[in-house]
Amino acid sequence: MAPTAAEAKAAAALSTDLVESAKKKAAYAAVADHFTSTMRFVGIGSGSTIVYGVEAIKAHLASNPPPAGHINWFVPTGWNSRKVIEAAGLTPIAFDSLPADAQLEVAFDGADEVDAELNCIKGGGACLFQEKLVACRSKKFICIADYRKNQSRLLTNWPTIPIEIAPIAYASVIRELVALGSEKPILREHTLSKTGPVQTDQSFYIIDAPFKTLLTADDVKAGKDGSGKDGVWEVEALARAIKAINGVLEVGLFCGLNGIQAQKAGLLGGQKPVAVYFGTAEGEVQKAECSELAK
Numbered sequence: 001m002a003p004t005a006a007e008a009k010a011a012a013a014l015s016t017d018l019v020e021s022a023k024k025k026a027a028y029a030a031v032a033d034h035f036t037s038t039m040r041f042v043g044i045g046s047g048s049t050i051v052y053g054v055e056a057i058k059a060h061l062a063s064n065p066p067p068a069g070h071i072n073w074f075v076p077t078g079w080n081s082r083k084v085i086e087a088a089g090l091t092p093i094a095f096d097s098l099p100a101d102a103q104l105e106v107a108f109d110g111a112d113e114v115d116a117e118l119n120c121i122k123g124g125g126a127c128l129f130q131e132k133l134v135a136c137r138s139k140k141f142i143c144i145a146d147y148r149k150n151q152s153r154l155l156t157n158w159p160t161i162p163i164e165i166a167p168i169a170y171a172s173v174i175r176e177l178v179a180l181g182s183e184k185p186i187l188r189e190h191t192l193s194k195t196g197p198v199q200t201d202q203s204f205y206i207i208d209a210p211f212k213t214l215l216t217a218d219d220v221k222a223g224k225d226g227s228g229k230d231g232v233w234e235v236e237a238l239a240r241a242i243k244a245i246n247g248v249l250e251v252g253l254f255c256g257l258n259g260i261q262a263q264k265a266g267l268l269g270g271q272k273p274v275a276v277y278f279g280t281a282e283g284e285v286q287k288a289e290c291s292e293l294a295k
């Protein structure tokens, strides 16, 4: 028998509660493991999950105040992120105001989907360019997500790759994406009161491009062809191909080992998180660590 409207509403509310509680638990665990009040520069991502991360940082600072005279600076990844930092009473510093030699100790952010190798899709909320800048300038990038985001391969549950592009180039970028095997890339438009394309913090546009489920590096090592033949791509190969299109500012695939290698050498971090904290539907937190760091 189909559920009544009241039953359906109650089930939806329960599911929302589970998701929010999973985000919060993951955020508090991530902050407990990776934030200290002696840190100088900390990156703060965008979206609904990072709000709990900022809440956890605020709570941590309340019970572990920084040494006298020490300022914890929080680097936002856009307008929304800055508002969250300010609303929590924390001190923001713009990315382009950072001292030239400053490195962020850690950056926390959410994700739309994460695969078995911790490659991520980001940009569901139209923030990805500044998030990548901040992640790559951090010694470690830590991701926080709920159980819906935890998939073995990208483009399993999340349908498209967000790509930030120069407005003038949108039609030609769409044509190039189709040539790469994306069936129906679309320019993201407002769905509520305002009409027209969604604009990013850089006043650029977002194209959402669907592709077949992406292969991991391990799939390719196991002999699968991820070169784009028949529209089948390995994550990094596709990220490189999209980034090479004229008019693309950044692609919402956070992947690759470059930064990880640099991080192992104690230099800059990378696009790929070193750890992802997933809040589970059972109320636990599952921590996935980047296996390359252990090698």
Ligand SMILES: O=C[C@H](O)[C@H](O)[C@H](O)COP(=O)(O)O
Pocket (backbone or CB within 6 Å): 045, 046, 047, 048, 049, 050, 109, 110, 111, 112, 122, 123, 124, 125, 126, 127, 128, 131
């Ligand atoms: O554009 C938005 C960002 O990449 C977010 O970090 C991502 O969409 C995850 O957002 P949420 O935490 O709301 O699921």
